[in-house]
Amino acid sequence: MEHIVFLDRDTIPAHITIPSPDVAHQWQSYPATEPSEVVERLREATVVITNKVVLNAHILAQLPELKLIVVAATGYNNVDIDWCHENQLPVCNIRGYATRSVPEHVIAMLFSLRRNLVAYQRDIQNDIWREKNQFCFFTHPIGDIAGSTIGIIGSGSLGQGVATLAKAIGMKVLFAERKGSKVCREGYTPFETVLSQADAVTLHCPLTDETENLISDNELKLMKPESILINAGRGGLVDEKALILALKKGEIAGAGMDVFTEEPADYSNPLVANAGMPNLILTPHVAWGSDSSLQTLANQVSDNIQAFFAGKPNNLL
Ligand SMILES: NC(=O)C1=CN([C@@H]2O[C@H](COP(=O)(O)OP(=O)(O)OC[C@H]3O[C@@H](n4cnc5c(N)ncnc54)[C@H](O)[C@@H]3O)[C@@H](O)[C@H]2O)C=CC1
Numbered sequence: 001m002e003h004i005v006f007l008d009r010d011t012i013p014a015h016i017t018i019p020s021p022d023v024a025h026q027w028q029s030y031p032a033t034e035p036s037e038v039v040e041r042l043r044e045a046t047v048v049i050t051n052k053v054v055l056n057a058h059i060l061a062q063l064p065e066l067k068l069i070v071v072a073a074t075g076y077n078n079v080d081i082d083w084c085h086e087n088q089l090p091v092c093n094i095r096g097y098a099t100r101s102v103p104e105h106v107i108a109m110l111f112s113l114r115r116n117l118v119a120y121q122r123d124i125q126n127d128i129w130r131e132k133n134q135f136c137f138f139t140h141p142i143g144d145i146a147g148s149t150i151g152i153i154g155s156g157s158l159g160q161g162v163a164t165l166a167k168a169i170g171m172k173v174l175f176a177e178r179k180g181s182k183v184c185r186e187g188y189t190p191f192e193t194v195l196s197q198a199d200a201v202t203l204h205c206p207l208t209d210e211t212e213n214l215i216s217d218n219e220l221k222l223m224k225p226e227s228i229l230i231n232a233g234r235g236g237l238v239d240e241k242a243l244i245l246a247l248k249k250g251e252i253a254g255a256g257m258d259v260f261t262e263e264p265a266d267y268s269n270p271l272v273a274n275a276g277m278p279n280l281i282l283t284p285h286v287a288w289g290s291d292s293s294l295q296t297l298a299n300q301v302s303d304n305i306q307a308f309f310a311g312k313p314n315n316l317l
């Protein structure tokens with residue numbers, strides 16, 4: 001009998017059903033789990049499901065019963081994967097489930113920022129229209145997306161999904177070669193060239209030691225003043241203080257951020273503290289959140305458990 005524990009079930013809306021895996025099991029779900037509660041809740045677990053609860057080496061070393069970690073997400077930066085490899089603890093994740101949801105979120109942010117929709121809404125709230133006394137008014141630039149260039153960092157399922165949508169709306173697509181790479185693969189453009197040529201840059205690579213603060217002062221300075229930065233990858237890919245400074249100095253035109261260095265984020269976070277800026281769109285890590293994506297993810301959670309115990313593991317990391 002497997003003892004399956006889902007540590008943060010409330011990260012998935014209640015109307016999404018997680019199918020019961022076809023393996024003899026007991027299932028325990030917790031809405032959320034504090035770091036101090038993890039070990040106690042997993043003491044008898046053989047399978048742990050975590051979306052964002054951190055499983056570090058210190059915690060994992062206290063859980064000898066564990067046979068499998070199922071990350072209920074694509075990004076697995078909350079799990080000490082090196083420790084798991086060294087200790088032969090299998091970890092699997094969810095793949096290719098949000099290939100509509102995340103790209104659509106990115107393109108929605110892009111249109112909104114390029115057309116300054118939030119800025120116009122704020123101006124109407126602030127009664128600017130009455131002052132202008134015309135049927136329309138132009139207080140912010142409105143750009144076309146068609147004919148512009150998007151730079152995509154990360155060419156996996158989501159980077160490719162964004163490229164498909166971007167091409168369909170007339171954008172030129174540049175995939176960035178890895179930062180610091182001495183060679184440039186066919187089909188890729190050097191990292192710095194992408195930053196300096198793109199009208200919009202979007203991030204779809206994992207958060208690792210290599211990608212932490214991938215976009216900071218120097219990278220923002222390379223971008224065009226009319227450029228837009230979108231991050232629906234992971235908080236930590238962007239230096240948030242540097243981004244706010246770049247927006248304030250007009251080094252870039254706008255930013256759409258779905259992910260934050262700390263989640264939940266509060267007013268101590270530079271992005272949240274500047275949420276009133278008209279050229280900054282913030283969403284609370286929901287790019288993945290269309291109902292169809294959530295259901296695909298929930299199905300894969302169950303499939304991953306079932307496949308593992310059938311001896312044909314899926315999506316092992
Ligand atoms: N905001 C949201 O709701 C969601 C965010 N994500 C994030 O998006 C990331 C990407 O997801 P997928 O495309 O499905 O993953 P994927 O594994 O299909 O693709 C990731 C790509 O990034 C590339 N990569 C790795 N290191 C890189 C580096 N240093 N520079 C450039 N590229 C690098 C890999 O080679 C791979 O092509 C996830 O790791 C996760 O952190 C994923 C789903 C939802």
Ligand SMILES: O=C(O)C(=O)CO
Nearest residue numbers: 051072073074075288
């Ligand atoms: O799948 C992911 O990586 C997400 O961030 C959604 O939880």
